[in-house]
Amino acid sequence: MDDLYREIILDRYENPRNRGKIKNGQEALEANLMCGDKIKISVKMNKGVIEEAKFEGGGCAISMAAVDLLLDKIKGMKLTEVRKMSGGEIEEMMGVELTPSRKRCAYLGLEVLKKLE
Numbered sequence: 001m002d003d004l005y006r007e008i009i010l011d012r013y014e015n016p017r018n019r020g021k022i023k024n025g026q027e028a029l030e031a032n033l034m035c036g037d038k039i040k041i042s043v044k045m046n047k048g049v050i051e052e053a054k055f056e057g058g059g060c061a062i063s064m065a066a067v068d069l070l071l072d073k074i075k076g077m078k079l080t081e082v083r084k085m086s087g088g089e090i091e092e093m094m095g096v097e098l099t100p101s102r103k104r105c106a107y108l109g110l111e112v113l114k115k116l117e
Contacts, residue, residue, distance in 0.1 A: 005095035012065035017072065020054040028115035029057075032108050034101075037063040041071070041112045048078050055109065062094075062102050067109030069093045074113065082113050 025042035032038075037059025044052040053071040058064070073093060074082050087107040091098055098106055 009061055009065040009094060009096070012068045013061040016055075016064060016068040018054050018068050019056070021056055022052055022054050025052070025054070026116050028112045030108055030112040030115065032059070032063065032104050035060055035063070035105050037105055037108050039063065039067055039108050039112050041067070041109065041116075043113075043116060045079065048080065050074050050077055050079060050082070055112075059108070060105050062098070063105040063108050066090050066094060066106040067112075070109045070113070079113075079116060082110075085110055 022042040022044050025044045027040060027042045029038070029040040037057070039055055039057040039059065041053060041055045043050050043054075053074055055067050055071060070090060070093065087103060087110065090106050090110060091103075094106065
């Protein structure tokens with residue numbers, strides 16, 4: 001893994017920009033029992049557009065960094081657009097190619113978002 005991307009992942013894990021909870025926001029939760037990752041995402045939407053997004057939970061550096069980066073990207077997007085996103089887009093944001101076992105960790109935040117109504 002390239003050192004720059006390793007630094008980005010560690011920084012997002014140690015200093016997440018989107019950690020927290022949105023009062024009266026829509027929420028969804030998902031866990032990866034294989035790794036112990038658990039993510040709860042809350043969003044504030046206006047006419048189907050995500051205005052604000054925060055996450056709570058814990059897990060490995062890959063899952064926490066991935067959800068933090070993902071929440072930056074989705075602000076201003078329609079939920080219908082988010083539902084069409086793929087795991088490959090997560091890997092592209094992270095700048096790394098993940099092993100099959102780490103993909104589940106990285107994609108967990110997207111799985112949570114796809115559960116939102």
